[in-house]
Amino acid sequence: MKYRGTATALACLAVLLSPLAVAAGKCERLVATGSPDAPPYSWQDPQDPRHLIGANVDLLRQVAAELGVKVEVLHAGKREQALEEVRSGRMDLLLDTPLQVGQLTAFDYIHPALQLNEYLVWTRHDGNVLFEGPADLAQYQGSLSEKARLTPAFEAFAKGQLKLQPAQNLTQAFQKLVLGQVDYVLAGRYSGMAMVQGLGMANDLVARGLPVDRPGLYLAVSHNSACNDAWLRGQLAQKLTELPISGASEAVLQRNVERWKAQMQAPLDAPKQ
Numbered sequence: 001m002k003y004r005g006t007a008t009a010l011a012c013l014a015v016l017l018s019p020l021a022v023a024a025g026k027c028e029r030l031v032a033t034g035s036p037d038a039p040p041y042s043w044q045d046p047q048d049p050r051h052l053i054g055a056n057v058d059l060l061r062q063v064a065a066e067l068g069v070k071v072e073v074l075h076a077g078k079r080e081q082a083l084e085e086v087r088s089g090r091m092d093l094l095l096d097t098p099l100q101v102g103q104l105t106a107f108d109y110i111h112p113a114l115q116l117n118e119y120l121v122w123t124r125h126d127g128n129v130l131f132e133g134p135a136d137l138a139q140y141q142g143s144l145s146e147k148a149r150l151t152p153a154f155e156a157f158a159k160g161q162l163k164l165q166p167a168q169n170l171t172q173a174f175q176k177l178v179l180g181q182v183d184y185v186l187a188g189r190y191s192g193m194a195m196v197q198g199l200g201m202a203n204d205l206v207a208r209g210l211p212v213d214r215p216g217l218y219l220a221v222s223h224n225s226a227c228n229d230a231w232l233r234g235q236l237a238q239k240l241t242e243l244p245i246s247g248a249s250e251a252v253l254q255r256n257v258e259r260w261k262a263q264m265q266a267p268l269d270a271p272k273q
Contacts, residue, residue: 027092027227030069032060033076033085034096037147037169040194040256041096041115041217044075046263051075055190055256056095056114056217059249063239069232079147089224096217098149106223110236113216115249118189119150120207122177122196129183134212137162140183143173148186154213158186170195178204186212194257198264 034042034052042054052073064071076082076091085091087106099109121137123129131137134157143165150158158164165182167173173185174195187195189207196205219236221228243249 027229027232028070030064030071030093030227031091032071032073032093032095033082033091034073034094035079035082035147036075036077038096038191039260040190040253041117042073043260049075053256053259055249055252058252058256059114059243060095060219062248062252063236063243066239067232067235086220086222087224089222089226092222092225092227094218094220097220098151098215099218103220107220108223108228108233110219110221110233110240112237112240112244113218114240114243115217115253116214117149117191117217118211119148119154119186119213119215120189120192120211121209122174122185122187122192122205122207123183124177124180124204125206127183129208131209135161137184137212141165142184142186143167143176143182144186145170145173148188149215150213151215154215171199174199174201174205190253190257194260197257197261 034054034056036042036044036052038054040054041056042052045051045053052075057073060073061071073095074091076085082091082094083097086094087103094107095114097103097107097109099113121129121131129137129140131140134154138161141163144158145167147169164186165176167176170185170187170191173182173187174192176182177185178201185192189211192207196202219240221233221236
């Protein structure tokens, strides 16, 4: 009887100390945030302004559901405000941040990236921009949104070699292109697609060639989050590795491109009173 009682106690202790039990007891709910103006990856929900929607939000919800963890994705303000909310630990993770060496003291970046944001060269359909690589763009006048997040290497190249007019946002950059004020715009494949379709410019603008830059958009867990433990980081990394194999990322991106397009067109398509 003595040994049976000891065995039972040890079995209970093992269950309590198992990674799953520790994780479940420590963190049953994640609070995330991200950029409120980066469609189709994340943007503020017009129907529920307290929350964010988008492809990265959908993928995070899918991953969290598979882990049995509840997740809420809140709007925390502009990108810098969102960054501070997570850095402080008031929120647990960012869902669309580029890997920045200076932030490694505040965040654990989960590998692989949730998305690779492929930057393409967008031109007018009748444009005469000819290039085989990024260096060929030096002879043309381009534009880039101030909100763009490039890899450090390409950002340094662009500043040193390319003639890029800054635009307040992607809408303004594409308007410059349509009006002939610039020859090309550097914009993400899916963000560009969502904006071009939403603005009704699909017959005017086209993406050409191969990606010139492919910055990753990462999940980053705050060092100050009570949810930051080895079990959660390991499980997130495993699920993110499985996403591209399943084809889920592509399907979710396409769905959110259409979602953003529909939202942009909704005021135009609404019946007149």
